[in-house]
Amino acid sequence: MYGKKVKFRALFIFLILVSIILAVILVVKSLEENVVYFKSPTDIRNLSEIKNSEKIRVGGMVKKDSIKINDKEIFFIITDFKNELLVTFNGSVPNLFEEGKGVVAEGKLRDKSFLTADKILAKHDENYMPPEVSEALKKN
Amino acid sequence: MINYFNPNNTLEIINKAQKYVFALFMIVLLLGLVEALILSPEDYKQSDSVRIMYVHVPSAWISLGIFSVISFLSFGVFIFKNKNFSLITKSLAPSGFVFSIIALVTGSIWGKPTWGTWWAWDARITSMLLLSIFYLMFIISWKITSEKTKAEKISSIIAIIGLINIPVIKFSVEWWNTLHQPASVNILEETTIHSSMLMPLAIMTAAFALFSLLIFLMKYNTELLKIKNKGLNRL
Secondary structure, eight states: OOOHHHHHHHHHHHHHHHHHHHHHHHHHHHTHHHHSSOBOHHHHHTOSOOOTTSEEEEEEEEOTTOOEEOSSOEEEEEEOSSOEEEEEEOSOOOTTOOTTSEEEEEEEEEETTEEEEEEEEEOOOSOBOOHHHHHHHHHO | OGGGGSHHHHHHHHHHHHHHHHHHHHHHHHHHHHIIIIISOOBTTTBGGGGGHHHHHHHHHHHHHHHHHHHHHHHHHHHHOOHHHHHHHHHHHHHHHHHHHHHHHHHHHHHHHHTSOSOOOOHHHHHHHHHHHHHHHHHHHHHHOOSHHHHHHHHHHHHHHHTTHHHHHHHHHHHSOOSSOOOSSOSSSOOOBOHHHHHHHHHHHHHHHHHHHHHHHHHHHHHHHHHHHHOOSOO
C-alpha cells in the first residue's frame, strides 16, 4: 500500500523510539538512587554502610507529639510507620512544618537512627479544601 | 469535508475564527479570574497561596497536551511527509513552550512559602524542565536550519523523542519519592480537591486552552500567508 520509502521511515523511527526507551529505562534503573528525592527511615535502616561526610535526604511523616524545641535546636521524629529516625535541626522551619504532616530533612547521618539536618522542607499532600470543610472533617 | 483542511479555504476560516476565539477567551478568562481570586475559598493549610495553583496546574496540563499533539502529528510529518502537519506543529510550539515556563515559574513561587525552597531536583520538576528544553530545541531547530525539508525532519525527530518524557512527567510522582505532591485531580480514583476549588481550576484551564488556540491560529495564519505570498513551496 505504502511506498518503500514510507515503510523505511516508519521502521527507522520505530527503531529509534524503542532503543531510546530502552536506554532511558536502563539509565533510570541504574541511577534509581539519584532519581528518588529522599529516602524513607526504612531505606536508611537497610543501608549497608553510612557515610558520615555525605549529605542525605530523609522523608516521611513528622511523628505525633514528637516535636521538642529548646533555645538552640528543634528535635523531631520522622516516621514511615515502620521505622523511625530522630532529627535535630538548628534554624527556622517552613510554615507548613507540622506534626502528622510530610517532611523532608537534608543533612548528615550520625547513625542509622539519628540525623543532624541543615535544611528542612515541608511536603504538601494532595488534599485541597477550605478551612470549614477541614474543621468538619476533624469533628467526625 | 476534505476541503476544510485545504489551506486555501482554511485561511479564510481562520481569519474569521480569530475574533470569536479572542472574545470567548476574554470572557472565560474574566470568569476564571473572578472565581480564582475572589469567589473561591482559601485553603485550610496554605491559605491564599492555593490561588497560584489556578495558574500553575492549567499551564502544566496545556503544555503537556500541546506537546503530545505535536509529537503525534510529527509521526505524520516524518513518515508521510505531511507538509500541513509540519505547519501545525510549528505553530503550536510557541504557546506550549510559554505555558511550560509559566508552570515552572509559578511552581517555584509556590514552592518557596510552602516547601521552603524555590527549586528541588526531584523527578517531577526535573522532567518538567526537560519538557521546556524539548520545546526550546524544537523551536530552535526551525530557526537555525535554512532548508525547510531538513527542518521538518529534525524538528519531528525531536518531538517524537520528547514524547517519551510525557508519561515520565505524569507518573514521576508515583514511581519515585518526590517533593512534589501526587495528582489531586484523578479520573479513575477519587479527586482530592474540594469542588469549590475545582471550579476555578476548570475555568482557568478552558481559558488557557482558548489562549493557546488563539496564538496557534495567529501563527498558522502567518505560516499560510508566507507560503501564499511566495507562490512557491506550495502544499
